[in-house]
Amino acid sequence: MRNEMLNVTDEIKQAISLLRRHLDWDQAVRRLDWLNNKAEDPNLWNDATEAQKLMRERQQLDDSINGVKALEQQLNDNIELIEMGEDEGDEAIIKDAEDALRALRAEANRRQVEAMLSGEADSNDTYVEVHSGAGGTESQDWANILLRMYTRWAERQGFKVEILEMHDGEEAGIKSATILVKGHNAFGWLKTESGVHRLVRISPYDSNARRHTSFSSIWVYPVVDDSINIEVNESDCRIDTYRASGAGGQHVNTTDSAVRITHIPTGIVVSCQQERSQHKNRAKAWDMLRARMYEAELMKREAAANAEAASKSDIGWGHQIRSYVLQPYQLVKDTRTGVESTAPGDVLDGDLNAFMEAALAHRISGKADVAGADLD
Known part of the structure; x- marks a missing residue:
C-alpha cells in the first residue's frame, strides 16, 4: 500500500480508537442492550417524560455505536479492495478504494468533532x-x-x-x-x-x-x-x-x-x-x-x-x-x-x-x- 494511504488508514484507526474510548465502548454496548430491553417494556410509557428521555439516549447511543462499526467495516472493506487491486494490477479498483478511504477519513474526523458535542442542549x-x-x-x-x-x-x-x-x-x-x-x-x-x-x-x-x-x-x-x-x-x-x-x-x-x-x-x-x-x-x-x-x-x-x-x-x-x-x-x-x-x-x-x-x-x-x- 502506498505511503499516503498508510497514513490515511492510520488516521482513521486513531479516530476509531478515540471514538471507542470516548464512548467507553463496553459500558456503552451494555447500556444500549439495557435500553433496547427497556423499550420493549409495556409499562415504560406510564411516565412519558422519562420514556422520552430514555428513547433519546437510546437513539444517540445506537447512532454512535453503529457509526463506529460502520467506520470499521468500511475501513476493512477498502483495505481489502486495495490489496485485491494490487494483486490484480487493477489501478481503477485501487483509485476508487483510495478515494473512499480519503472520504472515510473526513467522516471519521467529523464524528470525532460530534463526540465533543456533549453539552446539555x-x-x-x-x-x-x-x-x-x-x-x-x-x-x-x-x-x-x-x-x-x-x-x-x-x-x-x-x-x-x-x-x-x-x-x-x-x-x-x-x-x-x-x-x-x-x-x-x-x-x-x-x-x-x-x-x-x-x-x-x-x-x-x-x-x-x-x-x-x-x-x-x-x-x-x-x-x-x-x-x-x-x-x-x-x-x-x-x-x-x-x-x-x-x-x-x-x-x-x-x-x-x-x-x-x-x-x-x-x-x-x-x-x-x-x-x-x-x-x-x-x-x-x-x-x-x-x-x-x-x-x-x-x-x-x-x-x-x-x-x-x-x-x-x-x-x-x-x-x-x-x-x-x-x-x-x-x-x-x-x-x-x-x-x-x-x-x-x-x-x-x-x-x-x-x-x-x-x-x-x-x-x-x-x-x-x-x-x-x-x-x-
Missing part, C-alpha cells in the same frame, strides 16, 4: 437569527447571502429548515430573519457561529464598481424541549402584533398575524410570522423566548462560551468572527482559529464544516488543533 434543534448591520442595501444583501449559506449548510447535513420570520430590505436582501434548523446536534454544530461576519467585495449596487465592506450578525440559540423548565412571567413581557412581510403567499399581509414578544427585564425580543394564524405564531414566539432565556442561562454557566459577547457587540469593525473577502483576492478566514479557505464560493454555498470543527475544538480545548489549515 447540543443535541437539540436550534434557532438561527440573521441581522444586517449598518450600511443599508449592502449589509442587507449580505444578510440574505448568510441566510442562504446557513440554509445550504443545513440541507447538506440532512437537516430541515423552517423560516419563522423575515423582514425584507428596502431595495434588496433582508433586514433580519429567523430560521429553525431541525436535526440531531443542530445546536451543537451551529453554536460557534454566533457573532459578526464581514464581507469585502465589489458592490453590485455601486455604479462606480467600488469595493465595499459589509457586516451582518448571526445569533444561535437552542430549542428547549419539555424536559427543560424555563419560567417566563407573562407580566414581564410586552406582546405586539403586526402584519407579516416577505414571502408567504397572497394572504401574508392581510391580517395582523405576526407576533413580537419583548421580555422587558432582559430586553430579549423574539418574533414569528411563519403561520397565518396569530395563535400559532404566538405559541411559537413563546417557545423562542423560552429558548433565548435558556440559552442566556447556558452562556452564564459555560465559561468557555464567548459567542454572547461577540454577538452583542457592535455589528462593525473589530468584532467579526470571520471575514469573507471576494475582492481584491479570494479568501475566507476565521479570526478565532486562523482556519482559511481560498474558495469563498464553496463556503457561501454551505461548505462550513471545517470552520465549525475548528471553532468547536477551540472552544473546548482553548485552541484550534487545525489553526492555519488551508482549505482549498
